[in-house]
Amino acid sequence: MTTRLAENLAHVREVLASESAAFGRMPKLIAVTKTVGVPEILQLPELGVTDIGENRVQAIREKLPEISGKFSIHMIGRLQTNKVKYIINDVCMIHSLDRMELALEIHRQSLKRERRMDVLIETNITGEAQKGGVCEEELLPFLKEAEKLEGIRICGLMTMMPKDAPRDYIFERFVHMRELLARCADAAEKGETLTELSMGMSQDYDLAARAGATMVRIGTALWK
Numbered sequence: 001m002t003t004r005l006a007e008n009l010a011h012v013r014e015v016l017a018s019e020s021a022a023f024g025r026m027p028k029l030i031a032v033t034k035t036v037g038v039p040e041i042l043q044l045p046e047l048g049v050t051d052i053g054e055n056r057v058q059a060i061r062e063k064l065p066e067i068s069g070k071f072s073i074h075m076i077g078r079l080q081t082n083k084v085k086y087i088i089n090d091v092c093m094i095h096s097l098d099r100m101e102l103a104l105e106i107h108r109q110s111l112k113r114e115r116r117m118d119v120l121i122e123t124n125i126t127g128e129a130q131k132g133g134v135c136e137e138e139l140l141p142f143l144k145e146a147e148k149l150e151g152i153r154i155c156g157l158m159t160m161m162p163k164d165a166p167r168d169y170i171f172e173r174f175v176h177m178r179e180l181l182a183r184c185a186d187a188a189e190k191g192e193t194l195t196e197l198s199m200g201m202s203q204d205y206d207l208a209a210r211a212g213a214t215m216v217r218i219g220t221a222l223w224k
Contacts, residue, residue: 002043005040005043005047005222005223006047008221008222008223008224009047009049009222011221012029012205012218012221012222013026013029015205015206015209016029016205016206016209016216019206019207019209019210020209020210020212020213022210023212025214026209027200027205027208027209027213027214027215027216028051028214028215028216029049029051029216029218030051030052030053030074030076030198030215030216030217030218031044031049031051031052031053031218031219031222032052032053032054032055032076032201032217032218032219032222033052033053033054033063033219034053034054034055034056034059034077034219035219035223036223038063038066038067040223041063041067041071042066042067042070044071045070045071050070050071050072051071051072051074051092052067052071052072052073052074053073053074053075053076053095053217053219054073054074054075054076054077055076055077055078056077057075057079057080057083057086057087060073060075060086060087060090060091061086061087064090068090072092072093073090073091073092074091074092074093074094074095074217075087075091075093075094075095075096076095076096076158076198076217077096078096078098078132079094079096079102081101081102081105084102084105084106084109085109088106088109088110088113088115088117089113089115091117092118093117093118093119093120093155094106094117094118094119094120095119095120095122095158095198095217096120096122096132096158097119097120097121097122097146097152097154098121098122098132098133098134099134100142100145100146103119103145103146103149103152104149106119106149106151106152107149107150107151107152108151109151110151110152111150111151115151116150116151116152116153117151117152117153118152118153118155119152119153119154119155120154120155120156120157120158120196120198121134121139121142121143121146121154121156121157121158121184122134122157122158122159122160123135123136123139123157123158123159123177123180124136124159125159125173125176125177125180126161126162126165126173128162131160133159133160136180139180139184140183140184140187143184143187143188144187144188147188147189153193154188154193154194155193155194155195155196156181156184156194156195156196156197156198156214157177157180157181157184157194157196157197157198157199158197158198158199159173159174159177159198159199160199160201161173161174161199161201161204163203167204167207170204170207171207171210171211174199174200174204174207174208174210174211174212174213175211175212177197177199177211178197178211178212181194181195181197195214196214196215197212197213197214197215198213198214198215198216198217199211199213199215199216200213200216200217200218201216201217201218201219201220202218202219202220202221202222203220205218205221
């Protein structure tokens with residue numbers, strides 16, 4: 001175990017505890033491991049971290065033989081429909097559901113394995129054309145259609161912020177995401193499952209915790 005990792009993790013936890021105090025619970029910390037190897041990842045359980053996030057299907061498959069059974073693996077990157085089958089048995093949640101084609105494929109692959117996959121709807125809350133995610137205007141209709149699929153369980157929403165956006169803008173958007181989650185929970189037939197809000201990365205996780213995130217996805221702040 002490296003002292004630097006332990007120190008970085010302690011600092012992140014301190015910030016999360018302070019910023020989320022008003023909500024009475026800290027967000028779950030998902031350690032983003034896309035830039036680190038298996039030896040570094042295997043240090044995390046000693047520090048109490050067993051949730052990790054990967055952006056690429058190939059990276060999950062390459063690391064899986066050595067990390068299987070030790071971690072809850074979150075798929076946090078854009079997912080191609082033809083690659084769903086390669087991770088459906090191995091991830092605990094897909095954070096990047098952003099289109100009906102993908103929802104249908106996750107549903108199909110889940111039913112083949114007699115399971116139900118937890119998913120988050122990736123939401124484009126900033127209107128960036130180059131960014132994936134369901135736009136706010138289409139969110140409720142998308143939710144209504146996707147929740148009909150027995151092979152998926154919609155647990156909440158996920159979003160990403162522009163790296164260089166002003167912090168007051170980021171915070172306002174995070175607060176709006178919390179409001180959107182509440183609206184979705186009210187509208188959904190299975191509203192009791194819509195409780196998760198995955199938002200905040202190394203550059204803005206403090207703002208996300210302050211706005212009510214239930215999960216934060218942190219890489220650089222841990223491994224720097």
